[in-house]
Amino acid sequence: MNCEQPGNILDFRSDTVTKPTxxxxxxxxxxxxxxxxxxxxxxxxxxxxxxxxxxxxxxxxxxxxxxxxxxxxxxxxxxxxxxxxxxxxxxxxxxxxxxxxxxxxxxxxxxxxxxxxxxxxxxxxxxxxxxxxxxxxxxxxxxxxxxxxxxxxxxxxxxxxxxxxxxxxxxxxxxxxxxxxxxxxxxxxxxxxxxxxxxxxxxxxxxxxxxxxxxxxxxxxxxxxxxxxxxxxxxxxxxxxxxxxxxxxxxxxxxMRDRLADDHKNAALLAVLLAGAGLTVEDVPHRTNMVYFVLPDSSSDISAFVRDCAERGLLLGSAGGRRIRMVTHVGLDESAVRSAAGVISEVLAQ
Ligand SMILES: Cc1ncc(COP(=O)(O)O)c(C=O)c1O
CATH class of the missing domain: 3.40.640.10 (Type I PLP-dependent aspartate aminotransferase-like (Major domain))
Structure with missing residues (x-):
């Protein structure tokens, strides 16, 4: 299945960014x-x-x-x-x-x-x-x-x-x-x-x-x-x-319906990795393809955080206040999830 992403960009802003197969x-x-x-x-x-x-x-x-x-x-x-x-x-x-x-x-x-x-x-x-x-x-x-x-x-x-x-x-x-x-x-x-x-x-x-x-x-x-x-x-x-x-x-x-389960699995992994990086990940009764987390007060302001991630090729969605949304989709596999979590850890640590 061809689901091209532009260059090396990891686009987690939404599942609306998918490209036609x-x-x-x-x-x-x-x-x-x-x-x-x-x-x-x-x-x-x-x-x-x-x-x-x-x-x-x-x-x-x-x-x-x-x-x-x-x-x-x-x-x-x-x-x-x-x-x-x-x-x-x-x-x-x-x-x-x-x-x-x-x-x-x-x-x-x-x-x-x-x-x-x-x-x-x-x-x-x-x-x-x-x-x-x-x-x-x-x-x-x-x-x-x-x-x-x-x-x-x-x-x-x-x-x-x-x-x-x-x-x-x-x-x-x-x-x-x-x-x-x-x-x-x-x-x-x-x-x-x-x-x-x-x-x-x-x-x-x-x-x-x-x-x-x-x-x-x-x-x-x-x-x-x-x-x-x-x-x-x-x-x-x-x-x-x-x-x-x-x-x-x-x-x-x-x-494309059945494969949505892959997005859910990847989002669940992402939630675990982000929590492991010390972020407060919103706990939901059931997780599909979205992960929301709150940027800690100790880190930079939200626009600087989103910008710093973007400079490293990771696109995130700001969801109001200090809340950030990441969405998994067909253009993002497990390794993209791991890379995204790595970028976030790096930006948090800077
Ligand atoms: C729950 C929900 N309903 C409706 C819409 C609207 O869809 P569209 O962007 O195609 O207008 C969206 C878009 O993200 C959505 O998340």
Whole structure:
């Protein structure tokens, strides 16, 4: 598998930095294409059908990015002014440019998701009963699996199902930001349908650990996907010969899921090595492909630390405060992990 990294750079900033494999590039080169806005792109249709089947959902639609897929879901589930429950640390709440309010026009209510899954108490506490004229009508719960800022934490089927059932019992729809849902499924060794069958819609990214150069998929019932198609067009996400992207996405979805376990193994090793170097590595109940650690007060300021690592060819992600994130992916093997830990020890010691 060719997953080139530029020069000797060890890029741990994100799993979004992966480069398309040779198989993806070949598939893109020879992909049959058509105008996808007319529904005429055979490669795109194949990808969407494959994804819908894989997740056991009625239908699926391609989105240019995870952000767009989540936004299409919000706009398709909710009317303006309606209420959406979402984690206070979720990507949709914190990292999607305020589009929940600014574009979808919905009212977000933050939940306690500090350990990944929104707690049942916070779902109950944030829900506003219908019938009271003062309240935004609460219509949707958004969950994130794996949960990025909680540490790439995969939510178990049990915990996930309890939260989804709680939302259902309140009459809410459930959307999952499953940018890395296959990491969760692979981690727990379960069929991804164990998650998708509990919810109304799910978005996952082709362009993260699965290694495709672009794109996400939103899955749900056929009628929901039709609404999402309209919103995608309005958002400028209707593309023409997008089968070029779909061809790489199909390779990603078929061939790259199982290997996510390697990323998890490498992240676990990285966590051990960093702890061995004296760093406070965030302890998470389950580790997928992310490692967060906190830079000790005794060392330099965070930007100097990141810069010093970069000068030695190691790229890291600064995650706010003195927190740093490292993400393993297909472009990084065990020896890259060992080299990265070596660079970090060297910079800490200087
Ligand atoms: C959990 C999660 N959801 C959604 C997204 C958005 O994906 P994109 O960058 O493709 O818009 C990301 C991106 O990193 C993410 O980590």
């Amino acid at each position: 040779e198989a993806m590039r070949k598939a893109m080169y020879s992909a049959p294409v058509g105008d996808d806005v007319y529904g005429d792109d055979p490669s795109m249709n194949e990808l969407q059908n494959y994804a819908a089947n894989l997740l056991g959902m009625e239908d699926a639609i391609y989105a240019c990015s995870g952000t767009m897929g989540n936004l299409m879901a919000l706009m398709s589930h909710c009317n303006r002014g309606e209420g959406v429950l979402m984690g206070a640390n979720s990507h949709t709440w914190k990292n999607e440019g305020g589009n929940v309010a600014g574009i979808a026009g919905v009212m977000p209510f933050p939940l306690d998701d500090s350990s990944g899954c929104p707690t049942i108490e916070s779902i109950r506490g944030a829900y506003l009963p219908s019938g009271n004229v003062h309240y935004a009508r609460t219509v949707l719960l958004v969950m994130e699996n794996t949960h990025n800022s909680a540490g790439g934490v995969p939510i178990s089927v049990d915990t996930f199902t309890r939260a989804a059932l709680e939302a259902k019992s309140l009459g809410l729809k459930v959307h999952v930001d499953g940018a890395r849902i296959f990491d969760a499924a692979v981690y727990f060794g379960v069929d991804v349908k164990e998650y998708s069958s509990k919810v109304d819609s799910i978005q996952f990214c082709l362009s993260k650990g699965l290694g495709a150069p672009m794109g996400s998929i939103l899955c749900g019932q056929a009628e929901f996907i039709e609404r999402a198609r309209k919103h995608r067009k309005a958002l400028g996400g209707g593309q023409r010969q997008s089968g070029i992207a779909a061809a790489a996405g199909l390779v990603a979805l078929r061939d």
